[in-house]
Amino acid sequence: xxxxxxxxxxxxxxxxxxxxxxxxxxxxxxxxxxxxxxxxxxxxxxxxxxxxxxxxxxxxxxxxxxxxxxxxxxxxxxxxxxxxxxxxxxxxxxxxxxxxxxxxxxxxxxxxxxxxxxxxxxxxxxxxxxxxxxxxxxxxxxxxxxxxxxxxxxxxxxxxxxxxxxxxxxxxxxxxxxxxxxxxxxxxxxxxxxxxxxxxxxxxxxxxxxxxxxxxxxxxxxxxxxx
Numbered sequence: 001x002x003x004x005x006x007x008x009x010x011x012x013x014x015x016x017x018x019x020x021x022x023x024x025x026x027x028x029x030x031x032x033x034x035x036x037x038x039x040x041x042x043x044x045x046x047x048x049x050x051x052x053x054x055x056x057x058x059x060x061x062x063x064x065x066x067x068x069x070x071x072x073x074x075x076x077x078x079x080x081x082x083x084x085x086x087x088x089x090x091x092x093x094x095x096x097x098x099x100x101x102x103x104x105x106x107x108x109x110x111x112x113x114x115x116x117x118x119x120x121x122x123x124x125x126x127x128x129x130x131x132x133x134x135x136x137x138x139x140x141x142x143x144x145x146x147x148x149x150x151x152x153x154x155x156x157x158x159x160x161x162x163x164x165x166x167x168x169x170x171x172x173x174x175x176x177x178x179x180x181x182x183x184x185x186x187x188x189x190x191x192x193x194x195x196x197x198x199x200x201x202x203x204x205x206x207x208x209x210x211x212x213x214x215x216x217x218x219x220x221x222x223x224x225x226x227x
Contacts, residue, residue: 023168025218081115115142
């Protein structure tokens, strides 16, 4: 079985990376310029990225819905947790693992990791808690979303600067979460609005904790650290 530790050295030459979501800021960035960059795609954002390098996803349903598209990506690597998000099912842990492994074992470009599920409160209140997680082999922290694991992975690659595209959060005044026009079929709810702002808060926390310079492209300048 492939593990993320097997490929860390493959990307150590990169000092920066681009993490791409599905927010409206995607439409304001020339994505063709990313062809030779280290791109980390969150879920189906890979569909509009030329030559995607890494694709993160947590959901088994996402894999099943995109099986054909993923099978056509010969140069990309898929980064997934051992246990995908099937926790609502009543299967035993071992059965969930076997189901997911059977589903994707024929893909040689799938790399697994242990997702250490925790909360932002635990990270804020327990000194050195994240540092202990970071030292665990083949383990990435898991909070509200796939983005969080992707940022932790960038840290393990010793990335110095992370550029985020399509990671826009939500406008609380309008109670609106804007997606890229490429995903105009997505329905938005107030619940999603809250979740996406929590994810963005957690992302900023991790970037600052790991001392990674960052910039949110396609949106206001105040969403960047000093570089």
